[in-house]
Amino acid sequence: MNPRVLNFLIASAAFFLTAFFTPWWGTGIVAVAFACMKTSSARLVTLSALSGWLIAIFVRDGMNEQGPSRILLRFFQGAGPEPAVLRPLLILTVALIAAVFAGACAGLITSLRKLWAGRR
Amino acid sequence: MNKSRRVLNAAQGLVCLLAVAVMAVALGRSFEDLQPLGNLISPNTGIWRHHPSADPEAQEQLQAALKQKGIDDVVLTFDEDGVPHLSAEKESSLYFAQGFVTAYFRLWQMDFLSRLTAGRAAELLGEKALPVDRFFRRMKLPGAAEASADLLLSDLVTREAVLSYVNGVNARIEQIEIESLPFEYRLFGTHPEPWTPERIAYLSKYMTWELTGYMYDYRYTKTKNKISGEILELLFPRTSRFPATILGDDTFGKKGQGQADLTGVARERFFANSDISLPPEVEPEPHNGSNNWAINGRLTASGKALISNDLHLSYTLPALWFPIHLTSPAQNVFGASLPGSPGVIVGFNDDLSWAVTNGTNDVLDWHSLRFRDEHHREYLFNGTWRPVVVSEEKIWLPDGRYELLHTRETHIGPILFEEGDTKNITETPSGLAIQWTGLIPSNELRTFLLLNRAHNTAECLDSLKGYVAPPQNFLCADKEGRISYRLSGIFPSRKHIDGRDVREAVGDADVWQGYLTAEENPQKDRVADYIVTANQAPFNGDRQADFGWFFANPYRADAIRDLIETQKKRGKIRPEDVVAMQADDINKLTMMFHEWAAKQVPGDVQAADAQSSLCWKEADLAKWNGRHSPDSKAATLAYAWFEKFESTVWESVIGNAKEHFWPSRWRLMETVTSEEATKKLALKKPLSEILSSSLRLACDDLYGTYHRLPEWSEYQTTSIRHTGRVPGLGRKQVRAGGSNDSIFANKGHHGPTWKMVVSMETPPKAWAMIPGGKSGDPSSPDYDGVLNEWGEGKMKRVHFKPRKGKK
Structure with missing residues (x-):
């Protein structure tokens, strides 16, 4: 298997477990941990955090009639229709927030790493 | 690495640091009394969780959990409608299991309602609940409930049931993991509190308030002073x-x-x-x-x-x-x-x-007091100045802040409204004390x-x-x-x-x-x-x-x-x-009104303008059977017409409904259908004219709002709010008929919450229905349950097994 794909899969699994079992800031710690690895990059961390969170939310939400995404939409919308497209969009937005946060954490470490390497 | 590269890396690092800091702050912040955004969206602590319904899996889990708590003589089953059936050898086990199972399904609801009566709703809902908390605390409901809890524990009939039930609820609270907390806790970032006998008493007082807290005396007095x-x-x-x-x-x-x-x-x-x-x-x-x-x-x-x-x-x-x-x-x-x-x-x-x-009885009176001065520390009673007992209470908010509240009490009862409650009351030195049977420990x-x-x-x-x-x-x-x-x-x-x-x-x-x-x-x-x-x-x-x-x-x-x-x-x-x-939706009031009113209004008035004429024709009241079925347009016009007529008459005789107390609708009909009584009212216009103008007004309003004559279920929309009035967690637009004075007394936001028919055969045959499901979690498929069938007036056959030897 392509090492990049393997790295992505491992990181995605790690982010999935982190999202599932730790508070939100756990994602930041995992992102930092991956960013410290030489084989990793901020881009990889961002993409794998996105996929890990997406899967975790989909599993928790169920996407059925009473899924929390629908309840949350109702909460924010109050009245009015609930277009079906809004639910995946909402989930994607939340996963993107997590991914950006993970990417920023990883980006910070990567920059520091590069700066450190440059000094040496 | 050259210098420009290093600068670029440093800039990237700075941007990332800034992004991390901004996001950490944003994700850690609360908006609109909800829990911090990061917690809210997290698949671990947030709202992404699907609550199980009353299915075989839940049955097994609950049964195993009860056994784990040492309750091994209880058998729990859910019937095909998801209703729990609990059977136990010991009374204590039965009530323990009832507490455990109820908390499994309805923990937030019971927690909220008991805190509401205790004047602690703000702990769950934040600042918007402060007016309610102030009100219940000033009513001294918490004190009455706490005294009632002592009675629950000193009575042999209730003591064991209360203690076992409390233990059952607490066992569930201890067992519950953060990711299994009901939706509302995860939304607001709050947690359940241990159940106590006091909290059972709070619920009882809540129902007493709901059913007897009618404060009509003030509006009645204003009316009395005016007419x-x-x-x-x-x-x-x-x-x-x-x-x-x-x-x-x-x-x-x-x-x-x-x-x-x-x-x-x-x-x-x-x-x-x-x-x-x-x-x-x-x-x-x-x-x-x-x-x-x-x-x-x-x-x-x-x-x-x-x-x-x-x-x-x-x-x-x-x-x-x-x-x-x-x-x-x-x-x-x-x-x-x-x-x-x-x-x-x-x-x-x-x-x-x-x-x-x-009983719809009057068990609450207001009394005005003669205070010694504007500080309201002493009041005159039986010729002596008595002290007002002032207490200081803290109303806590979810984030640990609190509001300090002073409550005042006399030997007659609590003082409900104080200076600053409304803009006008600050101008008067008087306060009001309340006598209410709901404050008796019971x-x-x-x-x-x-x-x-x-x-x-x-x-x-x-x-x-x-x-x-x-x-x-x-x-x-x-x-x-x-x-x-x-x-x-x-x-x-x-x-x-x-x-x-x-x-x-x-x-x-x-x-x-x-x-x-x-x-x-x-x-x-x-x-x-x-x-x-x-x-x-x-x-x-x-x-x-x-x-x-x-x-x-x-x-x-x-x-x-x-x-x-x-x-x-x-x-x-x-x-x-x-x-x-039970599903009968005939309203005898509107039926009687339209039959009487149609005779008073000349035909040409019914067709006075194009809109009224269209409205009249569309409703076709002459053929109406009095039913307030969801699709009836006649019911809409008859009801709207009656409402306009009622307000026109009473506003001219008494004043507006907000400040005055209007007689019952039955009294209105008794009065206007009697020539002698109508004369006494000394209305400014003849009844036929008031009826004609009311009809026109009703049609104008209906066409102005809907651009046509709406069906009854559009005019009287049936909506179910969330217990804590959290937006989005209720259900809007349930198609249902019925009206205020129908047997199916659906008034849109109020009506039959438990329907039951029992034939006392051996074994008894029964039917029942609730507007909703068994689960209290909005993310459960059994949350709003059979609402549509309820709206249609249907009931479900109850699965009731007689005890051995009772067949």
Whole structure:
């Protein structure tokens, strides 16, 4: 298997477990941990955090009639229709927030790493 | 690495650092009283979780959890409708399991309702709940509930049930993981608190408030002060002669009521410039009531008594009631339980069924006090200055902040409104003290637990001894065919006061003189044919005033009687007939009104303008049968027309409804259909003209809003709010018929919250329905459950297994 794909899969699994079992800031710690690895990059961390969170939310939400995404939409919308497209969009937005946060954490470490390497 | 590269890396690092910092702050912050955004969106702690419904998996989990807690004599099953059936060898195990299972489904709801009554709703909902918390604390409800909890624990009937139930709820709270917390906790980032006997008492006081907290005295007094004595006597006679009372004419003796007038001082001081209003969240729904009726076996197909009940309260999601079946060696009872409290409130067992409706009695009076000065520290009573007891309380918010509140109490009762509550009250030196039977420490749970295991109507009536509040019309029917009725509750003895108006209390004669004895309450044993209660007056006669003055219109009771009489003529009555009766949506008031009004309005007025003409034609009232079915357009026009007519008449005679108390709709019809009475009103325009203009106004409004004549279910939209009024967690636009004065008394946001029909055969046959599901979690498929079927007036057959030896 392509090492990049393997790295992505491992990181995605790690982010999935982190999202599932730790508070939100756990994602930041995992992102930092991956960013410290030489084989990793901020881009990889961002993409794998996105996929890990997406899967975790989909599993928790169920996407059925009473899924929390629908309840949350109702909460924010109050009245009015609930277009079906809004639910995946909402989930994607939340996963993107997590991914950006993970990417920023990883980006910070990567920059520091590069700066450190440059000094040496 | 060259310099420019290093600068670029440093810049990238800085941007990332900034992004991390901004996001960390944003994700850690709360918005609109919700929990911090990061927690909210996290799949671990946030809202992404699907709550299981009452399925076999949940059944196994709960059964195993109970065993793990050492409760191994309980068998739990869910029937096909998801209703839990609990069977136990020991009473303590039964109530433990009831607490455990109820908390599994309804933890947030019971937690919230008990905190609401304790004046602690802001702990769960944040600042927006502060007005409600202030109100309940000033009412001194928490103190009354805490004193009631002592009674729960000192009574042998309730002690074991309460302690076991409390342990069961707490076992569930201990077991619950953060990711299993109900949706609302995860939304607001709050946590459940251990259950206690006090919290059970809070729930009881909450129901008492809901059913007796009518604060009509103030508006009535303003009305009384505004209209002439002749009109007052016409519109608000001390006792009324209703066409459909529960017991007919007075058989309870006569009694002279002192009717001292308001002193000029009180009138001037308090009413000059005050404008008091309750926080809308806590004002009890004026239509809180119910229907119940019992039919003797002589009239039924099975030869056994039939009992019917529907409890009209504000709709909420989760549904207010939690259906449950409890079996132990001492009882086998099915019915509606109040989440957070042991036992069954309304239901049936192998031998007896019972049903309740609100007595709609006046058990709350307001008194104006004469304070020594503007500080309101002392008030005059029996010639001496008495101190006002001031307490300091903290109302906590979810984020650890609190608001300091000063509550004031007199020996008469708490002072509800103080300076600063409204812009106008700050200008008056007077405060108001409240006398309310709901503040008496009481143990109503005893009555219900005894009813759960009662065998006959004699035991039913025995169970009612000591019942305090809210006053209820209890009906019992046993398998021997006996039917009994009793209005149960404590009623104030008002020897020298009217009770309807606010008066200055400066001595003993101005306040309640104790309470009526329980023997004075209306009751009837061994009902021969049938008996109907629908919040109407218990009887006609002098003593009617002892029990109240704002009884419900008699139309629902009248409609039920009509249907029973019709069924009688057709043959023996079956339980299915009674199930159908509960869905009856004929409104006798609007039917009567439109028949009368159409005769008063000349034909050319009906077609005065194009819109009215179109509206009239579209409604086709001439062919209307009085049904308020979801698709009826005639019902829309008849109702809207009546409302316009009512407001036109009373606004001209009395004033607006916000500040004044309007007579009942029954009184309006009695008055306007009598030529003599109408003359006394001295209306500015003839009735025919008022009716014509009301019709035009109604049509204008309807076409202005909907651009056509809407169907009834569009005009009276049925919506179910969330218990904590959290937006989005309720359900809008349920298609349902019914109306205020129909047997199916759906008023859009209020109506039948528990429907039940029981035929006292062996074993009993029963039907029931709640507006919603069993689960209290909005993310459960069983949250809003059978709402659509409920809207159609349907009921579900109850799965009730008799105890061994009862077949």
